[in-house]
Amino acid sequence: MISGSCLCGQVRYEVDGELGGFVHCHCQTCRKAHGSAFSSVAAVPKTAFRWVAGESLLKAYESSPGKFRSFCTNCGSHIVANRPAQPVILLRLGCLDTPAQGEPKCHIWRSDGAPWYDPGKNLPVFAEGFPAPPRE
Numbered sequence: 204m205i206s207g208s209c210l211c212g213q214v215r216y217e218v219d220g221e222l223g224g225f226v227h228c229h230c231q232t233c234r235k236a237h238g239s240a241f242s243s244v245a246a247v248p249k250t251a252f253r254w255v256a257g258e259s260l261l262k263a264y265e266s267s268p269g270k271f272r273s274f275c276t277n278c279g280s281h282i283v284a285n286r287p288a289q290p291v292i293l294l295r296l297g298c299l300d301t302p303a304q305g306e307p308k309c310h311i312w313r314s315d316g317a318p319w320y321d322p323g324k325n326l327p328v329f330a331e332g333f334p335a336p337p338r339e
């Protein structure tokens with residue numbers, strides 16, 4: 204089972220089963236909605252998805268016709284996106300509380316991508332914040 208929650212913890216969901224693959228979306232609406240270079244997204248069947256807390260705190264913004272991005276009105280976390288006519292709901296992986304199964308498949312919408320982020324460029328990786336300066 205997969206579970207996730209918003210930043211303040213009042214909105215929580217569960218999904219039966221495990222994630223398949225996922226993608227990193229660089230479209231302008233994802234960048235603006237999340238305030239970041241891209242949004243990591245996995246589609247799961249609506250029949251497997253349920254809200255378990257805080258559904259009344261959700262608000263949905265229709266970012267393009269028929270596409271609703273749901274966020275917590277208390278803390279602002281974007282949790283899912285939904286096109287009512289489709290059988291899947293899109294999880295925003297930053298809100299997962301369980302480990303993500305499956306593999307990242309690709310980056311999409313790089314034509315819209317932030318010019319200051321290049322997914323092909325390897326950068327130094329630190330386990331936490333900037334490492335402490337070496338001591339003599």
Ligand SMILES: [Zn+2]
Nearest residue numbers: 209211275278
């Ligand atoms: Zn919240």
Ligand SMILES: [Zn+2]
Nearest residue numbers: 228229230233
């Ligand atoms: Zn997007």
